[in-house]
Every structure is written in C-alpha cells, then in structure tokens.
Amino acid sequence: MGEDKEINRRNFMSLATWAIGALIGAGLGIPAIAYIVGPALQRLEAQEWIRLGSAAKVELGTPTLFKTKIERKTGWIVNEDEITVYVLTEDGRDFVAMSNICTHLGCRIRWVADSGQFFCPCHNGVFDKDGGIVSGPVPRPLDRFELKVEDGQLYILGG
Amino acid sequence: MDEKDKQAYLERYEQEKKRGVPFFPDLIFKDAIVSLAIFFILLALAYFIGAPLEERADPADTTYTPRPEWYFLFLFQLLKYFPGQLEVIGVFVIPTVVLILLIALPFIDRHPRRHYRHRLGVAIVTSVGVIAVVGLTVLSIREAPPPAETAQGDQTAALYLENCAPCHGSAITVSPDTNLHALIAQGKHEDMPAWNADLTTDEIDSLVGFILSPGGSQLFTDNCGECHQAPELVAGDPIELKRALDLGPNYPTHTESGVPVWAEVLKPEERTALLNFLVAPDGQRLFAINCAPCHGQSVAISGGEPELRTIISQGGRHLEMPPWRDRLSTLELETLAKYVVDPTSVPEGDQLFGQYCSACHGERIPRADDFTQAQEIIASGGAHEVMPVWGEILTSEQLDALVGYTISAAQGLPVALGQQLYAQNCITCHGEFGEGGPNPARSGDIIPPISSAEYLNTRDDTTLRAILAQGQPNFGMSPFGAAYGGPLDDDEIDAIVLYLRSWEANPPVDLPPEVEVSALQIGGQEIYGNVCSQCHGEQGEGLIGPSLRASDFQTENTDQDIFDSINMGHPATMMIGWGEILTSEQIRQLVNYIRQFAEPESEVPGEIPSFANDVLPIFEAQCNLCHGTLGGWDGTSYDTVMNTGDHAPVVIPGDPEGSLLGQKLLGTHTEGTIMPPSGKMSEDLIAIILEWIAAGALDN
Amino acid sequence: MATRIGNWLDERFGWRRVWEVIFLRKVPKVNWLYTLGSATLFVGINQMVTGILLTIYYVPSPDQAYDSVQYITTQVPAGWLIRGLHHWGASAMIVLSVLHMLRVIFYGAYKYPREMTWITGIISGIIVIGFGFTGYLLPWDQKAFWATTVGTRIAEVTPIIGPWILRIMRGGEELTAVTLARFFGVHVWFLPATLAVLILIHLYLVVRIGISAVPKRGE
Structure with a gap:
C-alpha cells in the first residue's frame, strides 16, 4: 500500500519533472526560433512618402530646392541618403517635384534664376522650368516624383 | 579533524544516504519546480521591466553620473569610506582579504562539527558580511542622485556649433536687412561655402532662427522638443504657430497631448523669443513665405517705412478698396x-x-x-482681402525684418545696383555696354568686349568674381575687391556680376561700335589723358613738364624727335622712357595726338589694314576653300571670323600673338597644324593680318 | 521497437549506467535550500542559451554595438525577451550564486571531503562576477560606458600593478573599440570556457562525493 503510493508519487514527480523541462525548453525554444528566423521574414521596405518640408516654402513660380535626408535601414545599419528635389508651383496649389539629377550623366543640375532654366554644369545640358529639354546632350526631361500635400507639408514618393 | 573524525563522518553520511531518496526524481523534482519559478520570474522581469538601454555611449559627455550595476553597488559605496590614499584599502585590501578568507575557509574552519551552533564564529562573521553588503547596497541606492533627466540636447545649437561656430564663434551679429537664409544657403565669401550643399532647407531655416534668436532655440528644446523636431516647424506658418502658442491645450492638435497653457508657463518675452526662433526675423524669408504667395516677388510701395509698417501690421483692415462698379464700365x-x-x-x-x-x-x-x-x-x-492682421501675429523683430526687406526689395534688384556700380567703376575702361576699347593702362592693348556672348559664356560667375576682386594685373586692371585693397565688397561684386550676366541673354553689342571710330585717336588721347596730362596739362599747356602746344616745341621737333623723347625719356628729369611701357604704335599715336595741339585739324594717317579691303581678300584666297564650307572657323565675313571656330574666338583684338589665328599663321600654336596646311603664307600677308589684329581687329 | 533501438544504442553509449550513477544514486533527504545550486545551474544554462542567441545579431564595435542591441530589442521578434532574460538572468545568477554559497557556509558543507568542491565554487563565483563586469559594457550605452570607465579606473588603484591592469583591461589608455572587443571576447569565449571547466569539476565532485546532509545539532 505505502509502497504503491510511493511508486505513484515517484512516477508523478518524474513525469512532472519532464513536463517542467519541456515547458522551460519550449519557453526558451519557441522565442529562440522566432528570434533566429524573424529578420528573414521581414518584408523589404517599399516606397514611402518622404516629407520635404512646408509647402509654404515654395516660392511662387520659381523652382525651389528642397533637400531632405531619408534613412534607409538594413538591420541596424542606417544609411542616410540625401534627396534633393526642385519643387515648382505656379499657383500655390499644384506642385511639381523634379529630381535635380541630370538625365544625361547624373550630374546635379542647378536653377539659374537669371535665365529661368536649369543648367547642368557637366555637359551644358539645359532644361526649362518644368524640366523639359532645352538644349544639350540630355536624353529625356528631368525625372519627376509623385507628390502630395498634406497639412501644408510636401511629400514625395520615394525610397 | 583527524582520520577518526573523517571515518566517522563518512559512516554517518553512508547511513544518511541509506535513509535518503534517489536523486531522480525526488530532488530533481524540487530543482525543476524552483527552476520553473525562477524562469517565470525572469520572464516577468523581461516582460514588465525589460532590459534597459540608455542613450548611446558618448565619451564626450562629462555630465553623466556613472553608476555600476546593482551587484557592484556595495563595493562602489565602500569606496566612499576610503578617500584618497586609503582608497587602496577599499579597492584592493578588503576584497583580496575576503577572497582569501573564502577560499581558505575549509582550512580555517577545520573543526569536525558542522552545525552552525558549533561554528558561531563562521556564522557570525558571514552574517555580518551579508548584513554589511546588503546595508552598503541599500545605502548606495538611497544616496543615489536622482536619475539625470534625459535632457534632449538643443539640436539646432549643435548644428550651429558644428557648422558655424568654427568660423563665427558663439554668436553672429546680423544687420537687420540681411537675407540670412539666402546667405547661408548660397554662401558668400570665399571661406563661406554654399551650405545648401550640406544642410537641408529645414536645417538652414532652423539655423537662421538660432542665429537671430538663440534663446528661442533653447526654449523650443525645453518646451516643444519632446514632441517636435525643430526643423519640422521652423519657417512654418506664423499664423498657426502663434495660434498654437496662444491657445495652448485648446489648439486642435494639442488637445490630447497635455501641453500647458503657454501663456502661464512662458513669459511674454520668452514667447516672443520662441516665435522669433520658429519664424526667424529674416525679412527675405518672411516675405517669400508669407507675402509672396499673394504679392509675388516684390511689391511696389509708394509710401515710406512707417506707412508700410502700418499696412503690414493692420493687414486686411487697411484695405479700403472702392466699389469699382461706381467708377468703371x-x-x-x-x-x-x-x-x-x-x-x-x-x-x-x-x-x-x-x-x-x-x-x-x-x-x-x-x-x-x-x-x-x-x-x-x-x-x-x-x-475683401484675406491679408492677415500681421501686427497681431508677428513679433516686432519679425515686423522690422519684413518691413526692412520689403523696402529694400522694392528699391530694386541687385541688377540695378550692379548697373550703378558698373557705371561707377567699370565704364571708363570697358565702356557703357562692356564693348571695351583701348587699354589706358597698357600699351598697344585693346580691351576686348566683355559683353559678348563668347566672353560671358566662357566664364562662370566664380571667374568673373575673381577677376573683379583680384583684378587682372597682367592687363592693367587693378583689384576691385575689398580683400585686395579695392573699393567693392563681396555683395557689390556679386551685383556687378549679376549685371554682367544680364547681358548674356541679350548682349547689348556683339561688337564695340564705338571702336569703329578710329581707335587710334582715342588711344592716343586716352594715353595722353591718363599719363602725360599729369605733367604736361590737359591741353598740353604744360604744368610740371614743358608746354607741348608752344609753337617752338611743335616746330622745333620733328615727329621723330617727339617719338624719341617719349620712347627714351629725358635723363635727370621726371620724364621716363615710355618705350618699355608703350608700343611704338602707341607712341606714334601719342605723337599724332600731341601734334593736334598745334594743328587740331590734323588727320590720323590710315595705315591700319582694313578688314574689307586687306584682310578679307587674304582669307578668301588662302583659307575659305576649306573654312566656311567644311565647318570649324569660317572666314567669309567679319562676324564669322570673330565668332566661329572650335576654339572661338580665334581673334583676340589687340593681341596678334595671343590670337589663335595669329598663332596658326605664324606656326606658334600648340595644337593642330600650321595654317594653311600647305605651308606658311607669305610674310607680307601675315603681317597685314597681324597688324589688323593688333589695331583692334576692326570691321573696317 | 523503441526499446530495441534504446538497447542497441545503450550497448554503444552505456548511458543507462551513467544515468544510474548520476541520477538514480541515493542522496540524503534534504530541504529546499539544496535546490539553490541547481537553480544557479539552470540560470547559467539560460545565460548560455540566450547569450548565444544574442551573438547572432550583436556586433562588438562602438559604431554598431548600440544599434545592434537596439535592433535586437526593438526589431527582432522576441529579441526583447531574449535580451531581457539574459539581462535579468545575470542578476539572478549573482543572487543565486551568493545564496548557494551562504547555504554551504551555514551548513558547513565545505568541510571534508568537499574542500575542492568549495574552492571550484568560489572561483566560479569570481568568474560569474567577471561575466557581470564584462557583459555590462557590451550594449555600449551611457551607463555601460561610464560604469566601465569607473570600474576599470578602480582597478588602477591596485598597488604597483594597478596602472598595468588598467591598460590590460582597456587595451590601452582609453576606453575604446579595443576595450569593447576584448570585453566581448572575454565575455563570450574566455569566461564561458573557464566556467564550463570549473562547473564540470564542481558537478563531478558533487556526484562523486554526494551532497552534504543537513547537519543535526551536535554534529
């Protein structure tokens, strides 16, 4: 009788010990798997809206240079990329965002206020105010960004 | 403890084991339960408290109060009681002694008895040790300084410190009408780069705010920094900013963020400083953001400054627009x-x-x-106008800046200023339209046009600025930049460059029309006016030097005598030999000019080759078989001679040796072949062309 | 079938004998305080597992240490948990080691024939403190940096060889990337290897000699 009880007790303890072991093992193991596998399952970042600045800063009828930095993250390494965009508005409502990178060989164009044109210093590419080709070796008009205005802030789609 | 004791212990232990239990599962079960409990505790700690991570390590931060992990705290606290020389006791002696005691414990306490009642010494010492460690830890925690507030640094101040302070020191004084944003963005002097290459627009805005209102930047950090980054808000809409500050927690987006009533928290002057930081009193920027959307780049104002200030301050209230239907059809x-x-x-x-x-x-x-x-x-x-009542929105500094800028903007663009400066400083040598002319400072030199498309297209602003500032010593142009001892500051030079550029789109003259009127006479006259007249008088009447119009001078000297006098000078007088400075040609011109004093009607002998009669026929005969049909330089007309070619211009008026045309004919060129390719043309022909160039390469 | 495979394997490994010797041995009846040792062992295993997991993402360089720790804490699934367990496990390790030691002291368990068990235990305890000290720097946050700066400075007070110890600990005069790299190396290679050897000896002795019985009055 006492012997039986003793055996039952031992069986229970044995079972309980294994159960606890399994519980702790799972408690550590499952998070560990998630932890190891996790980053592999994360999606690549899609394009996102990048804030340029206040829409009020765009001077009417003059392409205004906006420069902003976006962070591209891989793991914990953050690469800071610079995005420079000319924003043009004729009426304060419709905005156009143009890349300041010459479509010819990727030099940075600049706005020459006196001539009212964009000028690329590398090979004398010239674009008009809207980014259209005026002269020089440029193959296509300036690239444009999709742009939206929210709460008086300009955003472009990029990434 | 001797062998007998050892034997006794081992026997006793064997009996204990016999009466004991199997290690598994009896003991392991208890271990498992305790381990599970500990695991749950660890899970709870990880979940509810987590592993703390402070700010990134900053070796430069000297304000941080370092504190070790809690289990070292007792040691940390112990050190406080051993200052100076005694530190070694707390750091080294005590821990070493404790460690030796612990390791040696079985050999110190060799008594066979094991129950603590029989080992009171060890029990007491251990207890005291435990109490001491716990006590020291508690003391250390209680004495701990309150955790330093994670004060967010003033980002704008840091930006300033990094970029501006190295040259400008801790603060910059700015005159009220400076267009600070434009100045920072585009740079100014040689050492001040165009910052828009490195800084974002927002960053420049916040820097401007910081420079004009450093206190405001700190206030921003303290009051707004928790939720806002400075660059987000700066140069925003002053109406909204003012509203947010006035309404406090009632401002629409602030209702749930628990902001205080700013009017109670901040003194009026602090609110002003804050607004000045956010919307910097930078007139140009204020205008561009707040006024330009309706008013364009500048407004025409007829009244004075007080009137303008009233208009801006009162905003829409000032508008008394008549009902035009009464007056107009x-x-x-x-x-x-x-x-x-x-x-x-x-x-x-x-x-x-x-x-x-x-x-x-x-x-x-x-x-x-x-x-x-x-x-x-x-x-x-x-x-009907929606012009805001700016007087209620802008701070007085902002109003000042705005008024100042509006007035200066109305007074005219820098182009106008540049034109004015050009007229004052450049027109004497370069002519009203930059057409150039004889170089008064240098013999035999014709100043080429600077307004031509060729000239302006082949020189960028930097070059023009450098030329203006540093002069062209080799060509007799003195430096105009203040830095080089000249009269013009950087802004003024910029204005002149701007004015020069205004010719680019629409050159006032392709060629200097004035020069067509015999450059020789002007040359002689100018040289005389600049050089000789100082001693001999404007009309040769004689001052320090003898009179040149006196009839005996005019009659007694042949042209050659006068030429020699100018060329060689008169030893022991102030008349130096000009031969080293002026060309023979110029001296001849001077002689002719001086002769005019006696016989005003005298004409200048036309010994310069004419383009149409002398030069062009040579081109026609020698060059135009290829040039003019095969591309490159085109020798068929004056215009094309001057303006075409892969290395245009090939003719630099006044400089035959420097002109590519001259070089190609003489064989002194550095590139390509001699022209004509068949061999040098005859010396006579070359001489004609060179003489023509030397005389200014006129379309005569 | 399972029994047959088990038998076949046992013929090669002989683990039933090992099992019997280690787990089925008889031990004196003891109280709950005797679980402190195995609790320490459990936390030690927890530290090992979570520590190994942390090295998957952690980078021991001043440029990236902080970012990688932040990445683990905020980006990696269950990263907060792994790091939390490791962090709090470190404290638990110290507490349990000390309690375990106090139990041994008060029960006189360090006495014959367990002197060597005691000594390996004390040395293990020192190593655990070494773990705490070196691991503290690794996140490279303010607290880590400055506590280690002060901690190494304290070592400098040691007579004669103090400045030398400081230089060895920091790998130079200043607390730099070199310091971080060597703290990392010591924390994940040097100390674990040493501790593993010591604990194996410690456990071997526990199994061989057996756990001490609770002393009765008069013993």
Whole structure:
C-alpha cells in the first residue's frame, strides 16, 4: 500500500519533472526560433512618402530646392541618403517635384534664376522650368516624383 | 579533524544516504519546480521591466553620473569610506582579504562539527558580511542622485556649433536687412561655402532662427522638443504657430497631448523669443513665405517705412478698396476680372490694371481663381482681402525684418545696383555696354568686349568674381575687391556680376561700335589723358613738364624727335622712357595726338589694314576653300571670323600673338597644324593680318 | 521497437549506467535550500542559451554595438525577451550564486571531503562576477560606458600593478573599440570556457562525493 503510493508519487514527480523541462525548453525554444528566423521574414521596405518640408516654402513660380535626408535601414545599419528635389508651383496649389539629377550623366543640375532654366554644369545640358529639354546632350526631361500635400507639408514618393 | 573524525563522518553520511531518496526524481523534482519559478520570474522581469538601454555611449559627455550595476553597488559605496590614499584599502585590501578568507575557509574552519551552533564564529562573521553588503547596497541606492533627466540636447545649437561656430564663434551679429537664409544657403565669401550643399532647407531655416534668436532655440528644446523636431516647424506658418502658442491645450492638435497653457508657463518675452526662433526675423524669408504667395516677388510701395509698417501690421483692415462698379464700365470690370484670372487672355487688361489696381496691388496680381468671384470682388470692393492682421501675429523683430526687406526689395534688384556700380567703376575702361576699347593702362592693348556672348559664356560667375576682386594685373586692371585693397565688397561684386550676366541673354553689342571710330585717336588721347596730362596739362599747356602746344616745341621737333623723347625719356628729369611701357604704335599715336595741339585739324594717317579691303581678300584666297564650307572657323565675313571656330574666338583684338589665328599663321600654336596646311603664307600677308589684329581687329 | 533501438544504442553509449550513477544514486533527504545550486545551474544554462542567441545579431564595435542591441530589442521578434532574460538572468545568477554559497557556509558543507568542491565554487563565483563586469559594457550605452570607465579606473588603484591592469583591461589608455572587443571576447569565449571547466569539476565532485546532509545539532 505505502509502497504503491510511493511508486505513484515517484512516477508523478518524474513525469512532472519532464513536463517542467519541456515547458522551460519550449519557453526558451519557441522565442529562440522566432528570434533566429524573424529578420528573414521581414518584408523589404517599399516606397514611402518622404516629407520635404512646408509647402509654404515654395516660392511662387520659381523652382525651389528642397533637400531632405531619408534613412534607409538594413538591420541596424542606417544609411542616410540625401534627396534633393526642385519643387515648382505656379499657383500655390499644384506642385511639381523634379529630381535635380541630370538625365544625361547624373550630374546635379542647378536653377539659374537669371535665365529661368536649369543648367547642368557637366555637359551644358539645359532644361526649362518644368524640366523639359532645352538644349544639350540630355536624353529625356528631368525625372519627376509623385507628390502630395498634406497639412501644408510636401511629400514625395520615394525610397 | 583527524582520520577518526573523517571515518566517522563518512559512516554517518553512508547511513544518511541509506535513509535518503534517489536523486531522480525526488530532488530533481524540487530543482525543476524552483527552476520553473525562477524562469517565470525572469520572464516577468523581461516582460514588465525589460532590459534597459540608455542613450548611446558618448565619451564626450562629462555630465553623466556613472553608476555600476546593482551587484557592484556595495563595493562602489565602500569606496566612499576610503578617500584618497586609503582608497587602496577599499579597492584592493578588503576584497583580496575576503577572497582569501573564502577560499581558505575549509582550512580555517577545520573543526569536525558542522552545525552552525558549533561554528558561531563562521556564522557570525558571514552574517555580518551579508548584513554589511546588503546595508552598503541599500545605502548606495538611497544616496543615489536622482536619475539625470534625459535632457534632449538643443539640436539646432549643435548644428550651429558644428557648422558655424568654427568660423563665427558663439554668436553672429546680423544687420537687420540681411537675407540670412539666402546667405547661408548660397554662401558668400570665399571661406563661406554654399551650405545648401550640406544642410537641408529645414536645417538652414532652423539655423537662421538660432542665429537671430538663440534663446528661442533653447526654449523650443525645453518646451516643444519632446514632441517636435525643430526643423519640422521652423519657417512654418506664423499664423498657426502663434495660434498654437496662444491657445495652448485648446489648439486642435494639442488637445490630447497635455501641453500647458503657454501663456502661464512662458513669459511674454520668452514667447516672443520662441516665435522669433520658429519664424526667424529674416525679412527675405518672411516675405517669400508669407507675402509672396499673394504679392509675388516684390511689391511696389509708394509710401515710406512707417506707412508700410502700418499696412503690414493692420493687414486686411487697411484695405479700403472702392466699389469699382461706381467708377468703371461693365466692360472694364469684365476685362479686369479676366485679367486677374489669367493675365495673358486680355492684353488690354494690363493697362487697366496699371491704372486702377497696381497702386495697391503692385505689379503682381493677387491671383483669383474664378472669373465670377473676381468680378464680384472688383465690383463691390471693400475689405475683401484675406491679408492677415500681421501686427497681431508677428513679433516686432519679425515686423522690422519684413518691413526692412520689403523696402529694400522694392528699391530694386541687385541688377540695378550692379548697373550703378558698373557705371561707377567699370565704364571708363570697358565702356557703357562692356564693348571695351583701348587699354589706358597698357600699351598697344585693346580691351576686348566683355559683353559678348563668347566672353560671358566662357566664364562662370566664380571667374568673373575673381577677376573683379583680384583684378587682372597682367592687363592693367587693378583689384576691385575689398580683400585686395579695392573699393567693392563681396555683395557689390556679386551685383556687378549679376549685371554682367544680364547681358548674356541679350548682349547689348556683339561688337564695340564705338571702336569703329578710329581707335587710334582715342588711344592716343586716352594715353595722353591718363599719363602725360599729369605733367604736361590737359591741353598740353604744360604744368610740371614743358608746354607741348608752344609753337617752338611743335616746330622745333620733328615727329621723330617727339617719338624719341617719349620712347627714351629725358635723363635727370621726371620724364621716363615710355618705350618699355608703350608700343611704338602707341607712341606714334601719342605723337599724332600731341601734334593736334598745334594743328587740331590734323588727320590720323590710315595705315591700319582694313578688314574689307586687306584682310578679307587674304582669307578668301588662302583659307575659305576649306573654312566656311567644311565647318570649324569660317572666314567669309567679319562676324564669322570673330565668332566661329572650335576654339572661338580665334581673334583676340589687340593681341596678334595671343590670337589663335595669329598663332596658326605664324606656326606658334600648340595644337593642330600650321595654317594653311600647305605651308606658311607669305610674310607680307601675315603681317597685314597681324597688324589688323593688333589695331583692334576692326570691321573696317 | 523503441526499446530495441534504446538497447542497441545503450550497448554503444552505456548511458543507462551513467544515468544510474548520476541520477538514480541515493542522496540524503534534504530541504529546499539544496535546490539553490541547481537553480544557479539552470540560470547559467539560460545565460548560455540566450547569450548565444544574442551573438547572432550583436556586433562588438562602438559604431554598431548600440544599434545592434537596439535592433535586437526593438526589431527582432522576441529579441526583447531574449535580451531581457539574459539581462535579468545575470542578476539572478549573482543572487543565486551568493545564496548557494551562504547555504554551504551555514551548513558547513565545505568541510571534508568537499574542500575542492568549495574552492571550484568560489572561483566560479569570481568568474560569474567577471561575466557581470564584462557583459555590462557590451550594449555600449551611457551607463555601460561610464560604469566601465569607473570600474576599470578602480582597478588602477591596485598597488604597483594597478596602472598595468588598467591598460590590460582597456587595451590601452582609453576606453575604446579595443576595450569593447576584448570585453566581448572575454565575455563570450574566455569566461564561458573557464566556467564550463570549473562547473564540470564542481558537478563531478558533487556526484562523486554526494551532497552534504543537513547537519543535526551536535554534529
């Protein structure tokens, strides 16, 4: 009788010990798997809206240079990329965002206020105010960004 | 403990084991339960408290109060009681002694008895040790300084410190009408780079705010920094910013963020400083952001500064626009409305607008979207304008800046200033339209046009600025930059460059028309005026030097005598030999000029080769078989001679040796072949062309 | 089938004998305080597992240490948990080691024939403190940096060889990337290897000699 009880007790303890072991093992193991596998399952970042600045800063009828930095993250390494965009508005409502990178060989164009044109210093590419080709070796008009205005802030789609 | 004791212990232990239990599962079960409990505790700690991570390590931060992990705290606390020389006791002696005691414990306490009652010494020492460690830890925690507030640094101040302070020190004094944003963005002096290459627009805005209101930057960090980054808000809409500050927790987006009533927290002057930081009192920027959307790039103002200040301050209230329907015909109203909606649709609207509207509205039109609306507004007049009452929004510093800028902007663009400066400083040598002319400072030199498309297209602004500032010592142009001892500061030089650039689109002259009128005479005259007249008088009447118009001078000296005098000078007098400075040609011109004093009617012998009669025929015969048909330089007309070619211009008036044309003919060129390719043409022909170039390469 | 495979394997490994010797041995009846040792062992295993997991993402360089720790804490699934367990496990390790030691002291368990068990235990305890000290720097946050700066400075007070110890600990005069790299190396290679050897000896002795019985009055 006492012997039986003793055996039952031992069986229970044995079972309980294994159960606890399994519980702790799972408690550590499952998070560990998630932890190891996790980053592999994360999606690549899609394009996102990048804030340029206040829409009020765009001077009417003059392409205004906006420069902003976006962070591209891989793991914990953050690469800071610079995005420079000319924003043009004729009426304060419709905005156009143009890349300041010459479509010819990727030099940075600049706005020459006196001539009212964009000028690329590398090979004398010239674009008009809207980014259209005026002269020089440029193959296509300036690239444009999709742009939206929210709460008086300009955003472009990029990434 | 001797062998007997050991034996006794082992026997006793064997009996204990016999009465004991199997290690598994009896003991392991208990271990498992305790381990599980500990695991749950660890899970709970990880979940509810987590592993702390402070700010990134900053070796430069000297304000941080370092504290070790809690289990070292007792040691940390212990050190406090051993200052100075005694530190070694706390750091080294005590831990070492404790460690030795612990390791040696079985050999110190060798008594066979094991129950603590029989080992009171060990029990007491251990207890004291435990109590001491716990006590020291508690003391250390209680004495701990309150955790330093994670004060967010003033980012803008840091930005300033990093970028501006190295040159400008801790603060910059700025004159009120400086266009600070533009200045920072575009750079100014040689050492001040164009910062828009490195900084974002927002960053420049916040820097401007910081420079004009450093206190405001700190206030921003303290009060707004928790939720806002400075660059987000700076140079934003002053109306909204003011509203947010006035309304405090009642401001729409602030209702749930628990902001205080700013009016109670901040003193009025602090609020002003904060607003000045956010919307910097930088007139150009204020205008560009707040006024330009309606008023364009500048407004025409007829009144003075006080009047303008009143208008801006009162905003829409000042507008007393008459109901135009009383004064204008329906047709005129319609035209105006159309013009306001789309200026290009009704050319005649321009005049109407200028007559009735521009006195208040300036050249730029307050653009209307909708024809009907525009018509209604024009017809009914009144205070329809949405111009805000800026006096209630802007701080006085901002108003000052805005008024200052508006006035200076109305006074004219730098181009106008550049024109004025050009007239004062450059016109003497370069002519009114930059057409050039004889170089008064250098013999035999004709200053080429600087307004030609070739000249301006082949020199960038930096070069022009450098030329203006440093002069062209080799060509007799003195430095104009203040840094080089000249009269003009950087802004003024920029203005001149701007003016020069204004020729680029539409060159006033392709060629110097004035020079067509015999350059020789002007040359001689100018040289005389600049050099000789100082001693011999404007009209040769004689001052320090003898009179040149005296009849005996004129009759006693042959041209050759005068030439020699100028060329060689007179030893032991102030008359130096000019031969080293002036060319023979110029001296001849001078001789001719001096002869005029006696015989004003005298004519200058036309011994310069004419382009049409002498030069062009040579080109026709020698060059144009290829040139003019095969591309490259084109020798068929004066214009093409001067302006075409892969290395245009090939002719530098006044400089035959420097002109590519001359080099190619003489064989002194550095590139390509001699011209004509068949071999040098005859010396006579070359001489004609060279002489023609030397005389200014005129279209004669 | 399972029994047959088990038998077949046992013929090669002989683990039933090992099992019997280690787990089925008889031990004196003891109280709950005797679980402290195995609790320490459990936390030690927890530290090992979570520590190994942390090295998957952690980078021991001043440029990236902080970012990688932040990445683990905020980006990696269950990263907060792994790091939390490791962080709090470190404290638990110290507490349990000390309690375990106090139990041994008060029960006189360090006495014959367990002197060597005691000594390996004390040395293990020192190593655990070494773990705490070196691991503290690794996140490279303010607290880590400055506590280690001060901690190494304290070592400098040691007579004669103090400045030398400081230089060895920091790998130079200043607390730099070199310091971080060597703290990392010591924390994940040097100390674990040493501790593993010591604990194996410690456990071998526990199994061989057996756990001490609770002393009765008069013993």
